[in-house]
Amino acid sequence: MLLISCPNCGPRDETEFHYGGQAHIAYPENPNDLSDREWAEYLFYRENTKGTFAERWVHSTGCRQWFNMLRDTVSYEIHSIYAMGQSRPDITASSPKAEPEKPGEFTQSGDYGQAGDPGLAPGTATAPTSSEGV
Amino acid sequence: MAETATPSETVNRVRGARRSPAEHLAEAFTSGSVPGTVTLTEIPYQAMVGVRVDRTSDAGARVAAVTGGLPAACGEVTGSGSVNTLWLGPTEFMVVAPEEAHDSLGGSLVGDLTTALGNDAGQVVDLSANRTTFELSGSHARAVLEKTCSLDLHPRVFKAGTAVSTELAHIPVMLWKTSEDSYRIFPRASFADFLGRWLLDAMREYASPEVP
Numbered sequence A: 001m002l003l004i005s006c007p008n009c010g011p012r013d014e015t016e017f018h019y020g021g022q023a024h025i026a027y028p029e030n031p032n033d034l035s036d037r038e039w040a041e042y043l044f045y046r047e048n049t050k051g052t053f054a055e056r057w058v059h060s061t062g063c064r065q066w067f068n069m070l071r072d073t074v075s076y077e078i079h080s081i082y083a084m085g086q087s088r089p090d091i092t093a094s095s096p097k098a099e100p101e102k103p104g105e106f107t108q109s110g111d112y113g114q115a116g117d118p119g120l121a122p123g124t125a126t127a128p129t130s131s132e133g134v
Numbered sequence B: 001m002a003e004t005a006t007p008s009e010t011v012n013r014v015r016g017a018r019r020s021p022a023e024h025l026a027e028a029f030t031s032g033s034v035p036g037t038v039t040l041t042e043i044p045y046q047a048m049v050g051v052r053v054d055r056t057s058d059a060g061a062r063v064a065a066v067t068g069g070l071p072a073a074c075g076e077v078t079g080s081g082s083v084n085t086l087w088l089g090p091t092e093f094m095v096v097a098p099e100e101a102h103d104s105l106g107g108s109l110v111g112d113l114t115t116a117l118g119n120d121a122g123q124v125v126d127l128s129a130n131r132t133t134f135e136l137s138g139s140h141a142r143a144v145l146e147k148t149c150s151l152d153l154h155p156r157v158f159k160a161g162t163a164v165s166t167e168l169a170h171i172p173v174m175l176w177k178t179s180e181d182s183y184r185i186f187p188r189a190s191f192a193d194f195l196g197r198w199l200l201d202a203m204r205e206y207a208s209p210e211v212p
Helices: A036-044 B007-017 B023-032 B058-067 B109-117 B141-146 B189-207
Strands: A003-006 A010-013 A018-022 A052-058 A066-072 A078-082 B039-043 B047-052 B084-089 B092-097 B123-126 B133-137 B162-168 B171-179 B182-187
Touching (some): B023 B189, B047 B109, B084 B171, B141 B189
Antiparallel strands (some): A003 A010, B162 B171, B171 B182
């Protein structure tokens, strides 16, 4: 069971939350200009990171607010919780202990891992966003 | 020939026709309670109003004038006397009042709040039938809740006058500690039967002498 610190309500059990998938996926600025493939990639293609992963959560039985979380998908350690609309914090600078104890377990602590060809990974798609954050 | 019911007749007819979500458990609540140790009762038909408003805005100030303040953070309860406001979210609140405060029973709570909000951003919704109220009190009330609640209910942490929304027996509820030994639990109406029976079961052991 994860103990998640809701920004509004403090630490609560994981069962009070719902998972919202990968964070920082910008809504395409001009959806009509996208090809079917690009649109499908925006909708469905997500990272499958082993290591530190930025994801969205909602405190569904509490304050019902969304927030972002930087979580390690291997150790389940929660590195950072930050508001919607904020950019992904650089955990290597702020907390050195976030580095893996066992070298080689995973490598990415700042980059998003296996982002494929440019433009295919959802996180790297077109620039500004309107849907995210309030 | 048309028979016109006077307002009080209408009110009485409404009162007679309604059924509270845990009414069928009233007898079980009485027989399952252990006076002085832990008692469970339903407080039916409380007026509840869901309010969404930015508390720092003008509309928020007007709504706060009706409710006697809007809570600023998780856990806070504002208001004094019979009308209280619970914090549900940064811009979301629940006003709880006795049934007499409801507009259909001679009060003016919902109307006053709607007027206070006016045309500004936000909403005022009558949610009186959404939830019922259980009152769990007695020296062992906390022990009963601790069987299922994952929050730290120790008085050092969870102080009287605090209300949080959380889970009891895996269902979402509002939990309001009204005094040191008394809790008000607001489950949704459809969960009232389940939670009522769950709490009765949890209370059962306190009817027997404590095993040393």
